[in-house]
Amino acid sequence: MILGIDHVGLATGDAEGVGVLLAALGLSKVEAGVAEPYGVSCDFWQFGPDPRLPAVEVVAPVAEGSSIDGRLARNGPGLYHIAFEVDDLEAELTRLRGNGFTPVDAEPCQGARPGMTVAFLYLRKPAGVLVELVHYRTRRRAPAP
Template sequence: MILRIDHIGLATEDPEGVAAFMTTLGMRKYDEGHADDYGVACEFWQFGGGLGNPAVEIVSPTQQRSAIGGRLERQGPGLYHLAFEVDDLESETARLRGQGFTAIDAEPCKGAREGMTVAFLYAPAPANLLLELVHYAPDLGRGL
């Protein structure tokens, strides 16, 4: 089951520039990490309160052939994906695939945050949006 919006991902090759924008909006960086399976660095920015509130994730490439490299070449920086926290990653991926979503990942991958596992899917037309399903290890206390 989908529990909540976890974050909105922004793709950029200039994370410092986007960080300045987030600071101007009154947000602060609460977390950061690397998703090595995708070749990206991620910063999680939020308004006060930190964990449990939706974040804006700044996603930038860390290697030449990163998951967002082609997207940045074709479309430039901007909205990259919408991420939802789920209670069961495998069953929710299967449910959405049954509804016409296209799975990007053959298997769930380690995410950028501690205890985070993710799977990406494309939402069909008319949305044409990249979705990320996020599951956190239960002992992290990230709940709602």
């Protein structure tokens, strides 16, 4: 089950510059990490420290051949993906594949936050959106009523 929006990802080659913009908007950097399987750094910005609040994730390449190199070359910096926290990653991957989403990852990978496992899917039509499913070893939010 999808539990809620975890974060919205922004792709950039200038994480520090985007950080200045987010700070000017009143957000604070609450976490940072590297998603090594993707070759990217991930800075998480929020309006408060509560881990249940949605975040803005600033994604920047840290390794040659990172997962966002092609995206930055084609489209430049900007909105990259929307991430949803789920209670059962495999079940949601199966459900969304059955609803027309195309898996990007062959299997789930370690994310940039401790205890975070992620998998990406793409839906070309009608929205052309990249979706990240996020599962935490320790759940951050409760299921919707």
